[in-house]
Amino acid sequence: MTELKGFLTEIEKCGIEIKYDQALSQFSTWKIGGKAKALLVPESAEQVAEIVRIAKQREQRLEILAFGSNVLFSDDGIEAGLLMRKLKNVQLNGTTVHAQAGVALGHLALLLAQKGWGDLAFASGIPGSLGGAVVMNAGCYGKEIGQYINKVLVADEQGRVLSLEKDECEFSYRLSRFAKEKLIVLEAELEVSEQEDAEKIAQTIDAYRQKRLSSQPYEWPNAGSVFKNPPNDSAGRLIEGAGLKGLRIGDAQVSDKHANFIVNLSQAKAVDVIALMKYIRQCVGEKYGVLLQPEVKFCGFKANPLL
Numbered sequence: 147m148t149e150l151k152g153f154l155t156e157i158e159k160c161g162i163e164i165k166y167d168q169a170l171s172q173f174s175t176w177k178i179g180g181k182a183k184a185l186l187v188p189e190s191a192e193q194v195a196e197i198v199r200i201a202k203q204r205e206q207r208l209e210i211l212a213f214g215s216n217v218l219f220s221d222d223g224i225e226a227g228l229l230m231r232k233l234k235n236v237q238l239n240g241t242t243v244h245a246q247a248g249v250a251l252g253h254l255a256l257l258l259a260q261k262g263w264g265d266l267a268f269a270s271g272i273p274g275s276l277g278g279a280v281v282m283n284a285g286c287y288g289k290e291i292g293q294y295i296n297k298v299l300v301a302d303e304q305g306r307v308l309s310l311e312k313d314e315c316e317f318s319y320r321l322s323r324f325a326k327e328k329l330i331v332l333e334a335e336l337e338v339s340e341q342e343d344a345e346k347i348a349q350t351i352d353a354y355r356q357k358r359l360s361s362q363p364y365e366w367p368n369a370g371s372v373f374k375n376p377p378n379d380s381a382g383r384l385i386e387g388a389g390l391k392g393l394r395i396g397d398a399q400v401s402d403k404h405a406n407f408i409v410n411l412s413q414a415k416a417v418d419v420i421a422l423m424k425y426i427r428q429c430v431g432e433k434y435g436v437l438l439q440p441e442v443k444f445c446g447f448k449a450n451p452l453l
């Protein structure tokens with residue numbers, strides 16, 4: 147705690163906003179999680195780099211928080227987090243887009259649509275930030291964000307700002323280099339090419355929205371797909387096939403609408419979600435011989451909570 151205090155004093159001296167004693171549930175679409183003792187809220191890439199440098203010197207662990215639409219925060223909470231939501235500049239020059247990590251993916255898709263670019267229409271309903279989407283290589287309907295990336299600007303563990311070319315980002319199914327290494331995504335450069343009538347793109351976005359509304363449990367807090375799809379199969383099909391739709395532990399429930407979603411019926415705890423995830427893995431493993439891998443990220447746990 148004394149170490150944290152010293153770290154925060156130094157951060158304060160740099161004029162960086164700190165929010166104390168924050169409920170993590172308000173930063174998670176699942177509405178689950180204990181408290182963060184401190185959340186640092188940088189307003190620029192330079193401030194992020196400064197925070198990382200100070201954290202490195204003081205050996206302070208920092209969790210990276212964005213829109214929390216793919217993360218399960220532990221009930222025990224965390225010490226310190228870096229909240230990326232204030233970095234949200236966007237610039238469009240011809241077919242090149244520069245956007246900061248904290249821009250909402252849906253907002254970026256709409257901005258581009260208004261300019262007659264339909265490239266990100268597929269991602270308009272993904273409720274994450276651009277940074278979170280780059281880390282996760284978020285995708286749907288056969289497309290992924292990585293396809294549109296030219297370069298990614300990151301801060302490394304030393305607080306150095308580096309520019310990585312697309313082929314250095316190691317994008318694959320719901321995975322990237324940023325999910326494996328301690329790199330903070332600051333900004334991405336995207337290239338657009340799908341020019342269309344703005345009205346037509348708006349219709350496509352609406353059609354995607356309707357599709358999501360009819361197939362996903364929007365009425366309850368959730369974090370999207372909990373498990374990755376195994377090769378040539380769907381996690382939802384396996385979970386449903388194992389008879390687990392509607393199964394409930396505490397206030398966490400396997401959705402009736404989409405078996406790969408776990409919904410929070412009211413006061414679900416992270417331990418409830420973990421217990422459900424373990425049980426699902428066990429049942430699907432026994433019935434189909436497939437060990438489902440989590441798509442959601444765990445934050446604030448001492449070890450992998452599924453083991």
Ligand SMILES: Cc1cc2nc3c(=O)[nH]c(=O)nc-3n(C[C@H](O)[C@H](O)[C@H](O)COP(=O)(O)OP(=O)(O)OC[C@H]3O[C@@H](n4cnc5c(N)ncnc54)[C@H](O)[C@@H]3O)c2cc1C
Binds near residue numbers: 215275324370
């Ligand atoms: C209703 C619903 C529908 C969804 N549909 C889809 C879908 O169709 N396709 C899909 O791929 N996903 C989907 N998701 C999951 C989620 O929206 C995506 O994974 C999204 O890209 C996560 O972005 P985020 O900003 O919320 O990241 P978070 O959940 O906040 O973070 C995810 C991980 O990335 C790290 N991280 C975040 N930002 C940065 C950064 N700037 N630098 C370094 N690390 C960072 C975090 O530490 C964490 O480990 C859905 C979720 C919901 C709730």
